[in-house]
Structure formats: C-alpha cells, structure tokens
Amino acid sequence: MTRAFVFPGQGSQAVGMGRDLAANFAIARQTFDEVDAALAQPLSALMFEGPEDQLTLTENAQPALMAVSVAVLRVLQAEKGLDLARHARFVAGHSLGEYSALCAAGALTLADTARLLKLRGQSMQKAVPVGVGAMAAILGADLDAAREIAAAASAEREVCTAANDNAPGQVVVSGHKTAVERAMKIAAERGFKRAILLPVSAPFHCPLMQPAADAMAEALAATTICAPVVPVVANVTAEAVSDPAAIRSLLVQQVTGAVRWRESVLYMKAQGVTELVELGAGKVLAGLAKRIDKDLAALSVGTPADVAAFGPV
Template sequence: MALDVDAVGFLFPGQGAQNVGMGKWLCDTYPVAEQLFRQAGEVLGYDLAELCFEGPAERLNATKYSQPALFVTSMAAVEVLRQEQPELVAKARCAAGLSLGEYTAVCFAGGLSFENALKLVQRRGEAMQDAADQVDSGMASVLGLQLDVLEQVCESVRQGDEVLQPANLLCPGNIAVSGHLSAIGRLEAAAKEAGASRVVPLAVAGAFHTVLMQPAVAQLREALSETPPTDMPMAVYSNVDATAHRDGSDVLQLLAEQVVSPVRWEDSIRQMMADGIEGFLEIGTGRVLQGTIKRIERRFPMDGFGDGAA
C-alpha cells in the first residue's frame, strides 16, 4: 500500500458501493474479519456473510440489507488494518463517510461501539426503506453540470408539488439528484440541453437526502435517543455541514439531520485538505470515493483497502 504521508483521512463508502462477494476475501484471509461478520449476524438476526458473499444481488441491493452490509465490510477492513498495518491506522487524523458511510466513520473514530453502530444502521436502513416505499421516487447522477445550473434545471422540470433537488454533491461535474420518479423522468432531456454529458439513474430505493425521507427521521431520532453520546478523540467531518466534529451529542444530532440534508462531500474533502490532511485511504468495498477525489484534486495522494486490495 503506497500512501507515504503522515496525516491520513480515512474515508468510508455509502450505499451503491455494495456488490455480491463483498468482504469474502477479508473473511477468507483474516479470522478477525470472519469473527466480525459472525458477530454482526447475531446482532442482525440473519446470516450477513452469506448474503454478502453469495447474494442474491436483489436482496443485497435492498436498502435495509445493503446498509448493514457496507458498514460491516468496512469495519472488517478496519480491523484487518489494525492487525496487519497498525502504523497506517496510527496516521489517521480524521474520518468521513458518504451518507451511510458516516456511521462507519463515527464508529471508527470512537463515537459508537460496533454493536450500537450496527443497530443504528439496521434501524436507519429499515426506516429509509419504509419511507421510500411510500412514494415513487429515486435518484440519478448528473455528469457535466455545475451546481447552480443543475439547480435551475431541477426547478425547470418540477411540476406541482414534486420534489427534485441536488442531493449528493460529490465532486466537480458529478452531482446526484433526488426526487419523484415523474420529475426524474423529465430530467435527462433538460439536463442534456443545459450541457450535461450523461444522466444515469441510480439503483437506490428512493429519494434519499430530501424531504421525502422525513418519515424516516422520527424512527431514526428514536433510535439515536437510545444511544449514549460519546465524545470522540478523532474528528469526523459531517455530510450536513462539511466541518469537523468531536462532540458526541452534536454528532448524533447531525446523523438524524443527514437523512434529509444534501451530502456535502466535495466540501468535506476540501475542508479536510485545508485542515492539513495529506492523503486519503478508502476503506471497504469499491473505489467510488477515490474517483471523487481525483475530480477534486487529481494528484492528491490516495489509496484503498478492502475486498482484496493491498
């Protein structure tokens, strides 16, 4: 692993990064990862390892399953790193996660125990699935437009009380929008007319990070209220405000707000750079987050670990 810097930001992927086979290499190679998956299955009440390793993809992609799967896979990779490369983990100065990945970041930073974090993630996934089932909604990635132009496009295609808005502000030229499927259906033509290169529907259950997820907030707040806040020795950069937080109560409050707030990922990455981070390590499955960093600051040092990465 070539990340020859002293101050590293640990990054954790969110929903959409899941794939059948995720975590298998970790568990086949390291007993500490296998034990964590076994513990997770006991907490969740189903065989998470079997679902991750064998699928089926339709079940793994369901929100209530993909979120625990991604969390556990990333935490398994963290435990392997602690065992195999403690000197790299010691270089971690802060953490951040994309949407669901923020729970992993908080757990890694010491704000939640593994079991408490997993229970919260399970409740979050179920609540968001329930909210998504109430309305025909979804997300799409728009490539090639700046935020202000995309906001104008969304406004131009909305009709009546439809919701359509930027939701994941990932990196220059790559922003995901969320809203009613009826509005998303009119988005592609308008976005391309405004200069977008592509509009790609995303395989998610609903309009995450918009007001359409409001029904999930009450369930999530109830679960968070049952979780004791713990101040963190390491800062986590919140999706909501793109700033560093260590106070446990603040972090739990922001996790509730996050479900209905746009994800300020690019701002978070830029702020970590400004605060002295010299390189990033993406932990878990996929390499989506490294792709966003390349668009933000192409030559910035980065690497990944998980699912066979070394």
C-alpha cells in the same frame, strides 16, 4: 504524509465482498460474526454468497457495507499497527459511510452501528413507495447548475433537490420520479452531456425522507454516542465534528440533507490532509478524490492483497 480515512456508501456492495478477508483474517471473521449476532441475521452469508437482489436491498446493503469497512480497519489495526488516534487527521464517510466512520472512530459500538443502519435502510425504504421516487446523476453539472435544474423541475407538490455533490461534474438530484425525469429533460435542454437515472429503490437525501429522519431521531436518542478519537467530517456541514450531541443531530439531518462530499474532501485537503485512504468495498471514493483534487493522493484498501500492500502507518 497526513491521512484521512474514508468509508464508502451504498452502491459499492457486491456479492463476495468480505469473503476473502474472512478467509484470511480471524479478526475479520469475528467482525462479521458480531454484526450477524447484533442483527440476529446471517448477513455475512448474504455478503459472501448472495443472492444479489437480497444484498442490494437497502436494509441489507447498509449494514453489510459498514461491516466490511470495519473489518478492513480492524485487520489494519491487527496487521499493520494502525491507530486512528495517532495516524489519522480525520475520518469521513459517504452517506451510510458516515456511520462506518463513527464506528471506526469509537463514537458508536459495532452492534449499535449495525442496528442503526438496518433501521435506517428499512425506514428509508418505507418512507416512499417503490416507484414514486427516483434519483438521477446530472453529469457535467456543478452544484449551482444542478440546484437550478432541480428548482426548475420541482412542482407545487413534487420535490426535486440536489442530493449528492460527489465531485466536479457529478451531482445527483433526488425526489418524486416525475420531477426527477423533468430534471433530466431540463439538463439535456441546457446542454449537459448526460443525465442517468440511478438504480436505487428510494429517493435518498431529500425532504421525502422525513419519515425516516423521524425514525432515526428516535433511535439515535436512545443510542450512546461517545466523542470520536479523531474528528469526523460530517456530510451535512462538510466540517469536522467531535461533540456527541452535534453528531446525533447531524445524523438526523443527514437523512433529508444533501451529501456534501466534494466540499468535505476539499475541507480535509485545506486542513492539511495529503492522502485519502478508502476502507471497505469498492474504489468509488478514491476515484472521486482524484477528480476533486488531482494533487490529493488516494488509495483503496478492501482485500487481503490491499492489506499486504498498505504502507507504513
């Protein structure tokens, strides 16, 4: 068995996440305390108790999801002897999850990762006023079809681009709300079964996020990035990267670039990976993996019960 460990993105958050881990494992409590200290914010209390509207704010959801993912990893290291350098072929993460993957692989410290994600969330929200941008999932469309729909929906001063290639038949477009709404109408006219407006507060992974990319470029330039102990499959290229300078550049590009998740999973499969292990809140990536390649085993580890059931490394 050849494993890759993957880390979820925004949308997997839920009030109560991480609470049982903290109650059962000292290393999980320590992880959440470290994140709280790095942010000078009681983020763990928000994760455990809510309120939901505060947890779902981008600037809180991003570091919170990372904290749970890293806590799960550390629990597996302590309880099961997991060593990514020996037991993983790759790590990868969906959007913000790429930061979780880099932290897990030792490229970024936990404190730096938390601060970067807080800034990333704040910068993404500030880049576009609430209500101006939107994202929509075009169900049934492949990447080429979604790109054609987005191009048809774009106007001279209105952006619409394919932002997330999540799985066959699930591509997300992002941009100005009026352009995204046009894309949804065009998708229906072209016979695609459904287009769903996503409950997000900003149009992620499109050119409108350039101010956020500029902010992240400045922050990342001042952050130490080490070579990861295992290669990271980058969202922007859907290929493995280990060079710190390349990682820094790709993280900046990632803010405005598309998340090539389907291609990333297929790349890992082509490189010999037989099982994806999702670490953190929810089970979104494990579900997508089964849609991308039915022969690829996938499981999620996010609770004490999942930890107990996790097989030999």
